[in-house]
Amino acid sequence: MITKKGISASPGVAIGPALVLDTEEYRIPRRTIHPSQVAKELRTLDAALEASRQEVSELRTALSRKMGQQTSAIFEFHEKFIADSKLRNTVAAKIENDLCTAAYAFSHELNRQQKAFRAVPDPYIKERVTDLFDIEKRVLRHILGRTREDIARLSEPVVIVAHDITPSQAVQLDRQHILGFVLNVGGQTSHMAIISRALRVPTVVGLTDATAEISGGEMVIVDGTHGIVIAEPDLATLERYQALQQEYERFETRLRGLRHEPAITRDGQPISLLANIELPQEVEAALEAGAEGIGLYRTEFLFLGSDRMPTEEQQYEAFSSAVRAARGKPVTLRTLDLGADKLATSMGVQHDHNPVLGLRSLRYCLLNLDLFKTHLRAMLRATVEGDVRIMFPMIATLMELRQAKATLADVMEDLEEESIPFRRNVPIGIMIETPAAALVADALAQEVSFLSIGTNDLTQYTLAVDRGNERVAHLYSPHNPAMLKLLRMIMRAGHRAGVEVSLCGEMAGSPIYTQLLLGLGLRKLSMAPKDVPEVKQLIRSTTLADCQRIARKVLQFDADRQVLNFLRDEARKVLPPEAF
Amino acid sequence: MVVEREVVIPNKEGLHFRPIMQFVDTAQRFAADVTVKCEGREADGRSPMELLMLVATHGTRVRLVADGDDAEAALEALSALIESGFGET
Structure with a gap:
């Protein structure tokens, strides 16, 4: 074991x-065998060599008709190599002397040869190492039985x-x-x-x-x-x-059974559950999990892991395929949120001394307008494919929002001049994830169609705690009384301005918080697709009246531990024990 | 009877697949044992694996050793094959 x-x-x-x-670096583990097993390993080796030889022979016959002499000669060599009694005897001697498996002995011998080849400076000979890989894989497949196969054609x-x-x-x-x-x-x-x-x-x-x-x-x-x-x-x-x-x-x-059931409290309050995604391929699974749409598409994943910025076409392709996959359901595209923990090699920025307070996210975009405009063009072009909304992250001041909107207006004008279709009335929203934005949410709400609370960053900035730093991570809690006050403030600002408020941080996906969030007035939550069924189950097990009672009570607490214990108890009352 | 001869690998790609197979085919026509030596390494003239592991690249000097009744004829045929560059350039 x-x-x-x-x-x-x-x-x-x-x-x-x-x-x-298969990977180029796979290795077969060394396992010692009992001397009585040697004969069995030798039989395995001989059978595998013969089966491999036959396989190559058949391949060669099939190929020679199609590919001509050159390719056929390569496989002829493979066949001769596999049939070489020197090879067989070397491997057999290793099995007998070292008491190891046929797979290990064969792999060891081929690895030794590959190593010798790699050391040769002559490029013609050096290339032959791939043939040795090929031979190794083929014979190993026969030694190990049906264990190395094409991933697309699985039979069990x-x-x-x-x-x-x-x-x-x-x-x-x-x-x-x-x-x-x-x-x-x-x-x-x-x-x-x-x-x-x-x-x-x-x-x-x-x-x-x-x-x-x-x-x-x-x-x-x-x-x-x-x-x-x-x-x-x-x-x-x-x-x-x-x-x-x-x-x-x-x-x-049991949770899957809830997929087509509405997310509605026992006293009749419908709640909208959406999904957070990073790749367009996730849309389908999100809808399958019961999400009513995409509340947060983190577009920066396109930019990570590549040394070049994705082109407008590549971005458009990703956005539009996500929107199409949503089949008319809402998709909220968040503009680039790079920086801090997510740095693209293509950004070419110097490391900030304090990256979470540095040049990140929308700030980076506003300083790199060409990149930002390309990004927005791709988004706007995707608006004609379905119900798209655009959201700006990391707003701290009203000026930033106005700059972002002005850039968007510029791009719209460009598209109009070029007669490229897009939806001019696409809803524009912002994320509230800095304490500054929460405190001026009233003013911000006047200029947007929706607010979305990002509790991960909001908690980090409010409590001045880096969750990734293990020495202070225990101080990070989205249910801290200070956070709850900010949440209430944002809800009120949205309500007064008649602007919809949603929440898309990790808090939304944890059923412990669901009753509190409903009680605070949230009717729209966006979470990881996998969390949708559980949160839905909780919503269907509670009442809005209970949620409001819970929120009122929690707002009176002054320690986050107290809040958490209370919320956990309340969730336990309505959820089955397996949920914890 | 043991006979030896030194030859230089003349073709650009050295002792690779096709030349090795030609070499093995030729060696198999004779009864004599054929050994190819190259920079301290040794290969059985009938083992494609060992010949490949000689990594005899273009311009490498190899020593052919044949041992048996038809050693002389074997050596003649094999060195002629190598010197012809295996029909390559």
Whole structure:
């Protein structure tokens, strides 16, 4: 049994055979075998070599008709190489002398050869190393049985173990046959984490060397909730996880049953639940989870991980595909929120001494007008594809809002001159995520169509706490009495101006806060797609009258611990115990 | 009978796939054992894997050693093959 700790990327439990995907760096684990097993490993080796030789031979015959002599010669060499008795004898000797598996001995020998080739300065010879890779993979596939295959053609449910998977690969996957993902690289905000959450596939990322320790075919447990992966579990562990998996699935099934039910309190108050997304591919999963639209599309993900700024066409393609996927449901596009923890290599900015208080987000855009205008053009062009709204982040002053709106007006004029269609009356809103904006929300509300509260940044700036700094992270609490006062202030400002207020921070997706937020007057919450069913369940279990009572009570507390305990108790009263 | 001869690999791409296969095919026509030595490495003249691992690039000097009744003929055929550049440039 091997237990590995990684980063939880998508919750849930998956149990099944591992399918290790090829990467150029995969290695087969060294496993010592008993001398009595040597004969069996030798038979495995011989059978795999013969099967590989035949496979190449058939490939060569098929190819020679289509591709001509040159290609055919390459495979002829592969065939001769695999059939070479020297190769067979070297590997067999290693199995006998070192008491290792056929897979390990073969992989070891081929790796040795590849290393020797890489050291050669001659470019013609050096290129041959890819042939050695190819031969290695082919024979290993036969040694290991059906464990290394094409990801798009799976015939049975498997846990995918890989170095990394590209988003485009991931969305092509056959969801039916993917139980879970185990990846060497990635973090909670990596594309793969986002997509696996959207697909609701238990996933652990950031394991560094999972592909080296899991060879394929063996049973693997993926505990996506806790970021743990267990290979070849013992019976007790397996049974424990099977029970956990059933419990989790029962809960999930019940939540999924709510998908088409309205989010309405028991006393008849409808609440609008929307989803936060980062990639256009997430829209479908968001709607499937029961979201009524997209309340926050974080467009900056287009800009991350590339050294070049995306072109207007690339941006338009992403925005319009998200809008089309929403099929007429609202999509709120937030303009670029780069900076602080999200720095694109293409930004070319110097590191600020204090990045969260530095040149980030809208400030960066207003100083880089060409980039900002291209961005806004792409957004405006997408407005004709559906119900689009545009939202500016990180507003601190009225002047910033006016500058942003003036830039948008310029871009509209340009588009009109060029006769490019867009919707002139596209609703414009802002995020309230600085204390300054919260305090002047009255004035800001006069100039926009909607306000959206970003509780993550608002909490950080209000309490002067960096959540990423472990020494002060415990001081970060969105339910701090100071925060609650600001929330109430923003709600009142919106109400007086007749402007809709929504909330799109992490607070919106946690059922503990749902009753408080409803009680404070919020009717629109935007959250991660995976959180929609749970929040909906809570809304359907409570009454607006109760929520208002809870909010009134909580506003009298003066310690955040007190607030949290009270809210937790109130949520427990209406939610089943599995929710916690 | 053991005979030896030194030759230089004349073709641009060196001892790669096609030349190796030609070499092996030729060596197999004779009964004599053929060994190819190159910069301290050694390969069985009938093993494509070992010949590939010689990494005998363009301009490399290799020593052919043949041992057996038809050693002389084998050496003649193999060095002629190499010197012809395996029909390449």
